[in-house]
Amino acid sequence: TTMTEQEIDVYYKAVLDLVSLAGKVVNEGFSITKHVETKSGAADLVTEFDQRVEEILIKSLRETFPTHKFIGEESAAAGAKTVFGDDPTWIIDPIDGTTNFVHGFPFVAISIALAIKKEVVIGVIYNPVLDKLYSAVRGKGAFRNGRPIKCSGQKDLALSQVAGEYGSSREPHIIDAKCQNMRVIIEKVHSIRAVGSAAMNLCMVAEGSCDAYFEYGIHIWDYAAGDLIAREAGAYTSDPSGGPLNLLHRCILCTATKELAQQITPLLTHMKINSLLFVAICASAFFSA
Numbered sequence: 001t002t003m004t005e006q007e008i009d010v011y012y013k014a015v016l017d018l019v020s021l022a023g024k025v026v027n028e029g030f031s032i033t034k035h036v037e038t039k040s041g042a043a044d045l046v047t048e049f050d051q052r053v054e055e056i057l058i059k060s061l062r063e064t065f066p067t068h069k070f071i072g073e074e075s076a077a078a079g080a081k082t083v084f085g086d087d088p089t090w091i092i093d094p095i096d097g098t099t100n101f102v103h104g105f106p107f108v109a110i111s112i113a114l115a116i117k118k119e120v121v122i123g124v125i126y127n128p129v130l131d132k133l134y135s136a137v138r139g140k141g142a143f144r145n146g147r148p149i150k151c152s153g154q155k156d157l158a159l160s161q162v163a164g165e166y167g168s169s170r171e172p173h174i175i176d177a178k179c180q181n182m183r184v185i186i187e188k189v190h191s192i193r194a195v196g197s198a199a200m201n202l203c204m205v206a207e208g209s210c211d212a213y214f215e216y217g218i219h220i221w222d223y224a225a226g227d228l229i230a231r232e233a234g235a236y237t238s239d240p241s242g243g244p245l246n247l248l249h250r251c252i253l254c255t256a257t258k259e260l261a262q263q264i265t266p267l268l269t270h271m272k273i274n275s276l277l278f279v280a281i282c283a284s285a286f287f288s289a
């Protein structure tokens with residue numbers, strides 16, 4: 001093992017300890033009444049637990065690894081400078097599935113990725129309500145509660161269970177495009193599931209309980225960890241319009257096989273969803289490149 005591999009092992013052990021601690025805080029909040037506020041719109045929710053969990057994660061990682069950088073959903077929302085550069089960078093979604101968290105629907109997850117030189121090397125997703133821990137280190141396979149997982153290997157769209165999401169934007173043209181995508185896909189598959197967590201969707205492709213997942217409008221913290229876990233479980237991830245995945249492009253298609261991706265890509269209405277935050281992250285990635 002190289003020096004970097006040993007270092008990655010240290011980071012991996014640290015984040016596994018930390019995520020189980022943070023999971024206890026999420027579980028404390030899960031069954032009680034939360035203080036709910038909105039962010040970009042009436043369906044974009046945040047609670048005091050989202051902020052608290054992110055603070056715990058960043059504070060602890062920063063103490064242990066003072067030179068590392070951080071991109072966190074709630075820090076970004078509070079105006080923190082988000083730089084996706086070459087330094088080791090922890091990409092954190094403290095609660096993925098906040099709407100589920102608010103409603104007591106058990107698909108909530110803490111998602112943490114570590115990128116070095118803009119490549120994700122560690123992905124950890126923990127659903128503390130269902131006590132399911134998904135994790136991967138680059139090149140070493142994907143695991144659920146410590147046991148190896150594999151994607152389904154499904155090649156036939158007609159036999160597939162597909163995860164898709166409506167997201168939190170209530171802009172009519174975005175809703176129209178998303179409903180159009182559901183409309184063309186449903187005709188061709190066993191089923192569509194929309195469980196409200198990008199991170200969990202990627203884990204479900206990784207474990208084989210879904211054969212594909214696609215979404216537009218998500219952010220780097222929604223899919224950085226899940227993308228690695230899915231790929232390490234044998235899944236294929238790409239830009240929904242074909243071509244390589246880009247963590248700053250705010251969209252993903254994740255499929256059990258490349259054959260499935262080739263069947264889904266031509267069916268989708270492709271969306272380019274921008275935001276100030278997206279521009280800020282892109283600009284910093286560009287300038288640090």
Ligand code: IPD
Pocket residue numbers: 073093095096097098099165166167168195196197198199215217218222
């Ligand atoms: C959301 C979830 C949801 C997806 C949204 C995300 P959040 O994340 O991943 O599945 O459809 O686009 O924003 O806000 O609950 O962390």
Ligand code: CA
Pocket residue numbers: 045046073098
């Ligand atoms: Ca959110």
Ligand code: CA
Pocket residue numbers: 093095096097198221222
């Ligand atoms: Ca999220």
Ligand code: CA
Pocket residue numbers: 050073093094095096097098
């Ligand atoms: Ca979140």
